[in-house]
Amino acid sequence: DTGVSQDPRHKITKRGQNVTFRCDPISEHNRLYWYRQTLGQGPEFLTYFQNEAQLEKSRLLSDRFSAERPKGSFSTLEIQRTEQGDSAMYLCASRRGATTNEKLFFGSGTQLSVL
């Protein structure tokens, strides 16, 4: 069990650029979640996958955001035409099954700064 890993840890970009983040979940976990967290706030749900299928996407998520999980392993989150309001910590989490009594394992996150 190597844990959930995210890459990069930090990303600084200029407004209007595209960025992509990667998340590698724990290998036997078929549920993968993306959250966004701004300073002083709780993590905000963005989207989640069951294997390669994206089952839910937050209505707050703009069309500039897209996520994939090809082959049900790692996942990528892309933000196109970044805006300063996109600056946040992007957290990935995974768990083995669907039952609500299973805990989430979080990665260390990717801190995005849009200048």
Add this chain to the structure above:
Amino acid sequence: QQPVQSPQAVILREGEDAVINCSSSKALYSVHWYRQKHGEAPVFLMILLKGGEQKGHDKISASFNEKKQQSSLYLTASQLSYSGTYFCGTVFGNEKLTFGTGTRLTIIP
């Protein structure tokens, strides 16, 4: 839909006790508790299932009152390592976890 936590912040001396509350406006299926230290990922503490409670570890425990749609986290004889921001996470019937507003806990020697 976001659960509301109270208090927003609390400062304790080492050895004192604290209670953190989490309230929801909707019926809950389960409640999760996580602790997050500055610059780090949230770390799981415990899950409480509908109609019951589960104790986590050390001197941290929790209760789940499904009638009142709320949960409370109890920290007994606090240690310096308990400092951080505590989040409850609620599951309303789908699979996603919705996190609360957070409670920042500071323990001073």
